[in-house]
Amino acid sequence: GAVVSQHPSRVICKSGTSVKIECRSLDFQATTMFWYRQFPKQSLMLMATSNEGSKATYEQGVEKDKFLINHASLTLSTLTVTSAHPEDSSFYICSARGYTDQPQHFGDGTRLSIL
């Protein structure tokens, strides 16, 4: 149980393109979803937290107009990287949690490469 599916697993696109990443909880209802970013040889950095039906809460230094998060249902959240540039190239990982006393479960990540 507690499977989180993330799609796509890899994206390569040109600078200026907007990219959407989907995160789905397959066998549980995710009241809260999280988006992380990980650069090579570094740890995961939390970007934002979203509760179903509410606006996302962004961590300091993360541009909300750059990284658009939608959590419209209890099983789906999307992250859209708008007008992506090479410095946005990274490993993006989503996570989902059901009730507050349950652990977070993670997707397998999306490797984004902007040329």
Add this chain to the structure above:
Amino acid sequence: DAKTTQPPSMDCAEGRAANLPCNHSTISGNEYVYWYRQIHSQGPQYIIHGLKNNETNEMASLIITEDRKSSTLILPHATLRDTAVYYCIVRVGSGGSQGNLIFGKGTKLSVKP
């Protein structure tokens, strides 16, 4: 959320028990200890969590000291597939305002044949 300290790396022989330590001396009474691991190029995998008592599941055991200032994750019979970065994280577990998982640098465990 309280900060944790882990050794940057450890080696373990295949088939032997891997004991990964974690210090969390500033842990609060309502904070749980969580362990995750990340195998290269994958998302983190949940292993186990606990508050006060020792916990065991099909993957590992978690031993928490009585004063809760440190804990040890035990993989009883390490295999080559257990090679990964292991993260020890403390956060508020339930009720009210709940903290998010904040990842430190973790311990890189290398299981060797």
